[in-house]
Amino acid sequence: MDLTGGFGARSSGVGPGREPIGLESLHLGDEFRQLVTTLPPENAGGSFTALLELPPTQAVELLHFTDSSSSQAAAVTGIGGEIAPPLHSFGGTLAFPSNSVLMERAARFSVIATEQQNGNISGETPTSSVPSNSSANLDRVKTEPGETDSSQRLISDSAIENQIPCPNQNNRNGKRKDFEKKGKSSTKKNKSSEENEKLPYVHVRARRGQATDSHSLAERARREKINARMKLLQELVPGCDKIQGTALVLDEIINHVQSLQRQVEMLSMRLAAVNPRIDFNLDTILASENGSLMDGSFNGTPMQLAWPHQAIETEQSFHHRQLPPPPTQQWPFDGLNQPVWGREEDQADGNDNSNLMAVSENVMVASANLHPNQVKMELISYKIHIRFEAMELDDQINIFCVETSNPSAVTKSEYPSCRCPRLE
Amino acid sequence: MQPTSSMNEEFLKKWQMGLQIFRPSIDNTSVHERKKAIKLSADVAMASLRKGTTCWSRALIEKTATEDNFLVRQMLSGIKAESLINKKLPKKIVCHRKIVRRSKKILRRKSKSASEEAAAKAKRLVKRRTQGLRNVVPGGELMSNDVLLLQETLDYIVSLQTQVNVMRSIVDAAEAEIER
Numbered sequence: 001m002d003l004t005g006g007f008g009a010r011s012s013g014v015g016p017g018r019e020p021i022g023l024e025s026l027h028l029g030d031e032f033r034q035l036v037t038t039l040p041p042e043n044a045g046g047s048f049t050a051l052l053e054l055p056p057t058q059a060v061e062l063l064h065f066t067d068s069s070s071s072q073a074a075a076v077t078g079i080g081g082e083i084a085p086p087l088h089s090f091g092g093t094l095a096f097p098s099n100s101v102l103m104e105r106a107a108r109f110s111v112i113a114t115e116q117q118n119g120n121i122s123g124e125t126p127t128s129s130v131p132s133n134s135s136a137n138l139d140r141v142k143t144e145p146g147e148t149d150s151s152q153r154l155i156s157d158s159a160i161e162n163q164i165p166c167p168n169q170n171n172r173n174g175k176r177k178d179f180e181k182k183g184k185s186s187t188k189k190n191k192s193s194e195e196n197e198k199l200p201y202v203h204v205r206a207r208r209g210q211a212t213d214s215h216s217l218a219e220r221a222r223r224e225k226i227n228a229r230m231k232l233l234q235e236l237v238p239g240c241d242k243i244q245g246t247a248l249v250l251d252e253i254i255n256h257v258q259s260l261q262r263q264v265e266m267l268s269m270r271l272a273a274v275n276p277r278i279d280f281n282l283d284t285i286l287a288s289e290n291g292s293l294m295d296g297s298f299n300g301t302p303m304q305l306a307w308p309h310q311a312i313e314t315e316q317s318f319h320h321r322q323l324p325p326p327p328t329q330q331w332p333f334d335g336l337n338q339p340v341w342g343r344e345e346d347q348a349d350g351n352d353n354s355n356l357m358a359v360s361e362n363v364m365v366a367s368a369n370l371h372p373n374q375v376k377m378e379l380i381s382y383k384i385h386i387r388f389e390a391m392e393l394d395d396q397i398n399i400f401c402v403e404t405s406n407p408s409a410v411t412k413s414e415y416p417s418c419r420c421p422r423l424e
Numbered sequence: 425m426q427p428t429s430s431m432n433e434e435f436l437k438k439w440q441m442g443l444q445i446f447r448p449s450i451d452n453t454s455v456h457e458r459k460k461a462i463k464l465s466a467d468v469a470m471a472s473l474r475k476g477t478t479c480w481s482r483a484l485i486e487k488t489a490t491e492d493n494f495l496v497r498q499m500l501s502g503i504k505a506e507s508l509i510n511k512k513l514p515k516k517i518v519c520h521r522k523i524v525r526r527s528k529k530i531l532r533r534k535s536k537s538a539s540e541e542a543a544a545k546a547k548r549l550v551k552r553r554t555q556g557l558r559n560v561v562p563g564g565e566l567m568s569n570d571v572l573l574l575q576e577t578l579d580y581i582v583s584l585q586t587q588v589n590v591m592r593s594i595v596d597a598a599e600a601e602i603e604r
Contacts, residue, residue, distance in 0.1 A: 222571065229574035236581055247546065250553035253577065257560045260584040267591040268466060272458035274598045 431473060431586045438469035439590070464488055470587045479572070480580045483563020 234240045234249055237256045243249050442465025468488050471481035557573060558564035561580050567573040 225571045226574060229571065229578060232578055233574065233581070236578065247549040247553050250550065250557060253581075254553065254556050254560050257557075257577070257581060257584065260581070260588055261560075263588045264466065264584070264591065265463065267588065267595050268462040269455075269459045270595045271462050271591065271598060272455050274595065274602055 431583075432590050434473055435469055435586050436590050436594075438472055439466050442466070442469055464492055466587055466591060470583050473583060473586075474579070478576055478579050479567055480562045480564070480576045481583075483566065487562060 230246065230249060233253055234243070237253055240249060240252045240256070243252060443462065445465070467484055471484040471488070474481040476482055476485075554570060554573065557577060558567065561567075561573070561577050564573060564576070567576060
């Protein structure tokens with residue numbers, strides 16, 4: 001029988017006999033359905049043998065038909081568990097022998113399960129340790145995890161099988177039979193009412209199972225999301241990808257974040273210790289470091305050494321504002337700068353004039369009670385002084401020094417009229 | 425998700441801006457004050473990179489704003505500082521203490537099998553770690569959701585790495601400058 005061999009190979013991993021028939025019957029028309037219904041209803045395995053007992057030509061024809069549509073069939077068998085729904089719907093409508101047995105079993109199980117639960121609630125509450133009524137059921141479930149768990153699993157199994165019969169039932173048959181014995185002993189008396197309440201019970205059970213299922217589905221989705229994030233974090237944190245266990249990974253992540261924070265702290269400390277005037281150096285550093293730090297995009301911008309020329313207003317605007325212009329121009333800014341000014345007076349008043357803000361502060365204080373001409377002179381001298389300071393890191397300082405021999409010329413030539421209209 | 429060079433650039437620009445706001449106070453003050461100023465401006469620069477789209481950056485800005493409101497306002501002038509600072513963070517969930525205690529009692533009452541015990545132990549460990557992570561990430565207490573917390577942690581780590589990278593290169597360059 002090379003035919004059976006071929007068939008067995010194709011339906012390996014799936015249930016015996018019954019399966020191919022279902023498939024074929026899906027693809028074939030009514031004529032084959034008639035053939036199937038005429039099969040002897042003794043056992044599940046008999047259906048295939050019955051098929052083999054058909055006239056050989058017919059059987060071969062049928063098999064070849066399935067072979068012709070084998071691509072679909074193979075795909076379906078490859079999926080395995082998902083072949084079930086169409087099969088079962090077919091079996092149900094045709095009252096297919098094995099499937100009907102399955103149906104009956106499933107229904108009975110669910111009812112048995114429900115009845116056992118009822119027994120738990122009604123009959124066995126006295127045995128439960130906690131007397132309170134509301135939590136009795138829960139405690140019962142918790143205290144006897146073995147039995148109730150199996151019953152729950154069977155409930156869900158039967159609920160699933162009502163919609164999706166598993167292809168490999170033979171594996172589960174032993175388990176189910178065991179449970180049958182257990183269940184029958186406890187629920188013999190209710191067997192008569194069982195038959196009537198079968199369908200509604202099944203329905204409710206299924207729905208409840210589905211509800212919990214969706215819940216667990218959402219939970220699973222959430223867990224998967226967390227795991228994906230975890231994996232990303234593991235990739236991000238060095239030396240973390242070899243660690244197993246969520247807690248350890250989290251530990252590592254916390255350590256990493258803390259170490260980074262500490263590094264920032266340490267680096268800012270170092271930077272503060274290195275030089276008292278960071279931003280000035282920052283410009284020169286940028287000029288020297290541009291190649292290594294950035295990928296060249298900064299090179300084009302007038303960031304390096306360009307700031308005295310007012311070319312850049314965006315990043316250097318603060319710079320310009322804090323270079324002391326004449327007091328008449330300073331006043332409009334005052335409202336804006338009020339917090340800074342206040343703070344500055346606290347910190348900088350006692351210091352010498354090297355602080356630019358202190359300088360401008362002094363200028364303003366001085367200008368309040370001085371003659372206009374005196375103010376003018378003072379301003380010019382201060383301005384030169386400040387310019388010196390500002391430019392001390394620039395390469396142009398030599399040129400600037402030469403120019404400062406004539407202060408008025410400097411102020412006129414170097415700075416546009418918009419900055420100090422009064423000075424001219 | 426490695427820090428990109430564009431992030432570095434952006435951070436450096438922002439940071440420089442912050443430093444320039446701070447410059448007058450940085451000059452001729454104690455090292456500690458300077459350090460604080462540098463760190464604050466770096467933090468705000470890092471947080472402003474995200475433009476308020478993430479929880480941690482908003483929390484960080486809020487935190488720095490309590491320390492130095494003016495700096496934050498100046499630094500965030502480009503991106504609507506007002507809306508950033510005043511943007512509502514998710515509310516912290518407050519449980520009644522009595523209810524919490526009672527639920528804990530109920531939890532304790534349930535007897536558990538060995539496997540359940542182990543699972544509960546592992547869960548507790550993870551929970552404690554998660555709490556630790558909440559304390560480390562700015563604004564973590566406000567993230568009730570574990571998924572959100574991890575996501576924010578991811579983003580925060582990337583930003584921190586950017587910050588550290590840029591700061592380190594600057595510091596190295598500055599020290600080299602001094603030695604020269």
